[in-house]
Amino acid sequence: RPAPALSRAAMEANTSLWHSYLGVILSRERQRMEHFQRAEDILLTLLESVHARDPRFLVDYARNLEAFEFSLCASEDAVTLEVPLRVDGDTLRVLARRRGDSPEQGGHAAELSTCCLELCSPGADLEDWTGAVDGMEHCLLPGKILQHLKELLVSAIVRCQRLFLLQPGDISAENLREDAMELSLLIRGSWKPIRFDIVPVVRRQQEPLQLRRRQSDRGFPAGSLRRATEEVHFVPASPLCWRSSTHLPLLKLLRGVDSLQGPRLDSLRLLDQLREQDWGGQAGTGTLTFQHLKMVLLWSTELFPSPEDWQDLEGSVYRLLVILLRCLATQHLPHFLNPEENLFQGMAPDLASLYPKVESFAWDPQRFLRFHFGLHGFSGSCQADTKTRALLQLPSKDGFCWDTAYFDILLSQFQVFRIQDSARRSAASQLLARIRQETPQQS
Structure with missing residues (x-):
């Protein structure tokens, strides 16, 4: 379900909408x-x-x-x-x-x-x-x-x-x-x-933790993981x-993310506001928590280590979104420091109702990027896109669905890829060809 191409004026208006929404969030931070x-x-x-x-x-x-x-x-x-x-x-x-x-x-x-x-x-x-x-x-x-x-x-x-x-x-x-x-x-x-x-x-x-699947500070400032976990x-x-x-090791890593260029933490602020205002239950209380979104940001920092991924607010938000959607669709969010632990364990019924709300935002963010007062929660239609959901629910064979190339495919699905790196484009194309070959009924 590709979105229509935007004119330059429409793109500028869209950018202004994202920053206006963020501006209201930031205006309350000092108080x-x-x-x-x-x-x-x-x-x-x-x-x-x-x-x-x-x-x-x-x-x-x-x-x-x-x-x-x-x-x-x-x-x-x-x-x-x-x-x-x-x-x-x-x-x-x-x-x-x-x-x-x-x-x-x-x-x-x-x-x-x-x-x-x-x-x-x-x-x-x-x-x-x-x-x-x-x-x-x-x-x-x-x-x-x-x-x-x-x-x-x-x-x-x-x-x-x-x-x-x-x-x-x-x-x-x-x-x-x-x-x-x-x-x-x-x-x-x-x-x-x-x-x-x-x-x-x-x-x-x-001793420094031997973190599974992580041999370096990929995406983080040099030495961040060692300093965060040495105690x-x-x-x-x-x-x-x-x-x-x-608790504190994760906060130290979050502080490390703050030292990197790009609106990474602004993306976290924006999604957490949506969680509180539109994705929660009564009075903004729901299954998805700030701690979950914080974990998604840490994974996105590792999976998208290039500064090219974090040049604008909209693209940065979608880096978090594609990871969040994958975790919601599979009902599995691995802990960043202990990947064998599923932070979504036992939350299946609530996650099933939350997924279409998050996907609705991914397809049409303009409907969400406004503040409203009174009743909480998104009240529009939440019909999920079947092709997108099939891609998100692919079984993770050999870990290929927890890799930059896989999430690059999802970014292309939402037309927010905009990456010039030829090696990454080639990796995403090769993985997409493999997915189509192994799951022709979902292609």
Whole structure:
């Protein structure tokens, strides 16, 4: 279903529409950041009080990555804030456990296998946080640490209010739950409170990860992957076990993308606004999250490493779109650092209804690039294009459907390829010929 060729005047009007939509998004960013910083100041005041009561909980003032991520979001989603523990992670013995050894709790899927952290040289100042697990006597128990941190947070709120360091209504602790693997606080930064999910973390140096299918920093600034993954962060997975968190490594990679030329992050901003306004459910809440789109951007950075791919806003958005459509059609979004993990696992019914909305935008973005208030959600027709969907649902034999040439074919389908590299054009043509030969009924 190729779109009609656009005249020069129509192309200029189309470009203006994309940038006008982005301009409205960017115009609100400064105010959002001011709200975040006010909420962050309140939280740091609280954590300083916690540290004064128990110095084993450290205050990390370098929160620029969380602020950076918050500035990109269309909605005020929860902010994950890791509170480092004064524990020498390099002296711990790490005992990996199988995925089935302990139930996942707190709504988190295990990013890597869970593990136990044993103190090789038990210290007197950590005895109240340890216990026996699998025959080991001196293991750090996340459940004990979380309970202690929760008690300190509650007492710190009361203390700071008595000293007039906090005003009534600045903080709400009503979301603190006994069984959660993070401690949620609602903090007033503006008319709408911001939710901070506080997570204790044990830091440990590690060898650079041997990432599957990735031998270099393809598409990223040199050294980005090594710097992002040289330190492992263990966070609670259950009252007894820990898991390796990719929260900060992914944010470091996102910051690396920000240093590259082209409107890459603007593409993320624009798609996240569409997710919030048109692709979500009631009041913008839906299956697709900002975290999913962030993962799509990281994959697009690797799969489209050429600066030629990121010269204009429309083309940049479509780089993310073709990857997102492939993941929605196959109901499989691989984690960027752990590709064996499917971030769309168990979401099939919702993804099926979301796919035609996203494809409708890909075919006719002008219908979406406008702000509306009141009812959320796209209300137009969402009939999917059968030929496009057949191409998107091709089985991935030998990984050829997770390759630049395959996504170049999809870009050509939407008439946004515009690449002069003869080698890439040849690779896409050869792959298309192979697809037609192997699946003639879908050609």
